[in-house]
Amino acid sequence: MSMSQEEIEALMNGLDAEEPATEPDVQEEPIAEEPAIEETSDSEEMSEDDIENLIAQTQMSQDNVSDDNEEVLEESNEQEAQDDNIDDLLAGIDGVVDDEPKINDEPAEENLDRESIAKDWTDKKIDEGVLPLPVEQNTKVVEQLSAVANDSEEKITKIFDVLSYIIDENVIVQKNAKELEDFVQKQTVLLETLTQKFPNIELFKDNLELAKSLDGKGKEISAKVDLENTELFSAMELMQFNDINRQKIERVMSVIRKLANYLNGIFEDDGSHEEVAVAKHIHGDDNNALVGDEDMDALIAEFGN
């Protein structure tokens, strides 16, 4: 429950009378500010030359991959020839038939592509928003929030510098306006004297009228600058939002940190348990690869073991 200034005043006037029976807990220690997150360094950014070099290297590696693929294909053909020989041999053995199920030996090139397929799939899912972004420095939630808070503070300081500069300059403007005002007043007095002594000289009369028209302009400028300063001070006051928002962000960061520790505590493993192989297909799975009873019997019969 947030209190207004009036409520605080009222509370201060009657603290003892309205004091609650139990004192609320003292606010927990604030979290120390996170160190500023370093932005991506320039060295990580790539120039056009770097990109071209990379493209050239990629083409070279593709050529190598093509060569490798040709070698793999040759090896595969040799393997097929050997397999044919084995088939011939097996054909001569009783109980072994030609249409027996072949063990699925993946071609070598498929194994090579498996990683790239997985990467493409992962990238696609990330683009679709199904999977979150990979855990990196610039995707960690707390790191990013901290970076936002620090960046905001930095930018606000710069804005404050600009406003302060304008206010300082306005002081000079007001000082100059005051000097001009004093000068115009002195000129008016002088020209009035000259006009009285030399009423036939039009120049004195014209300049007197001009000086009188300028009288008060300096004060007007100063008054306008005062109004501008008031607006600038109001803008500075509004910048308190940054401190308030920063504290809100820090509160969120605190919750996330506690939640992360809590979840780590729940899921953590002391490492003493040996990793066991997990079943790929379990009864009840919605999977076409699951073998039914009939298929099982057929397979067993087929092997005749």
Next chain:
Amino acid sequence: MKILIVDDSSTMRRIIGNVVQQLGHSKEDFDEAEDGVKAWKLLGETKYDIVLTDWNMPNMNGLELVKKIRAGGPHQKTPIIMITTEGGKGEVITALKAGVNNYIVKPFSAEVLKEKLDGVLK
């Protein structure tokens, strides 16, 4: 008159400093500290007439600073105004019990700070 402004936000220190200047004080009249530890160090070096402190700060928070000031020393009776985002009744009572003379919830206007400053300095 010497004023000590304690806040971990440089923006807030400048805002408070501006208001203090609007009241007719010069920049030389106030010092700034970004946490309770630095404020406590300054309090040991200079005699201040008033302390304006935030609550939530790293290292040593405002409440701890107030308690430390009130525990003894040359600033035991120095007026303290807490300027903070903590707007709960419980927090206000806690701060007042710790020894603050007045309490301002952020965001505040220059007028409010002026009134409170006048109030504690009378």
